[in-house]
Amino acid sequence: MVRAPCCEKMGLKKGPWTHEEDQILVAYIQSYGHGNWRALPKQAGLLRCGKSCRLRWTNYLRPDIKRGNFSREEEDTIIKLHELLGNRWSAIAARLPGRTDNEIKNVWHTHLKKRLKQNPTNLDTTEQQMERRECELRLRRDPQTVNFPTQQNFDNSDYGAVSPPQSSSDISFAGTDSSAATTENCSMVNRDENLTELDENLWSEALSAGEATDTTASEAQFQFPISPAPLHEAFYAHDLYNDDNMDFWYNMLVQTSELPELPEF
């Protein structure tokens, strides 16, 4: 399908918006809404294309836009969500109320990438990384006893019910075995390697450690049997870019952390 660029028509303005244009757009949308972006500029009397109007509204004029610098908490959330979701800016923005995908994308490229470059293991100091690796080992030996002193946010014990994957093969982890997981950085790497064995081990450990007497992994709801901290560790240590598993893992994290909960990806 061939489509003419929307702003190619003569007379349509491009470039920065003026205050007057903003006022016209806001007044129109407040009165009539924005059912049809294509028709909106003509009806509102703007010499802009619908696409330009939509972007101006969603990225700047919308009343629920949060202004000002990003807080440290917001930046940390972006980093974590980017680890989980990749460059899916709109999905990340959906979890940061008042922030737009464009804004988050800009912050990522201008600030956070640099920050991660300076401290490539995300938010942790070297000492904290060692703690995390130690915990990774203990997670595999005795999942119920593990706690993560560097992850205060995940100390909440009220983590509720979650939906497990339909089978252990529904989960894929980075790394080839537990020793590899302890000697390599905990960020997500080596996603294409042979992962099945670790999947089986960790998931069955989790199941057997819990109280789930009649519960199987295929049931829709169950109490996740290990403490939230190792769950978080597993979450960040393993392959989460597999879309089939992402909802499951994200929901788990929501249950155990302070990530804002939203209905759908």
Added chain:
DNA sequence: AAACGCGCCAACCGCTGTAGA
């Protein structure tokens, strides 16, 4: 004061997904 370089961010571009005819 002028020139230059760089970072930031608003806006644009082009592609994809989807609904409806």
Added chain:
DNA sequence: TTCTACAGCGGTTGGCGCGTT
């Protein structure tokens, strides 16, 4: 089933402001 129109998304760009020389 195919075609078309549209909204939405992620990548990219251009211009402005600020700091440095």
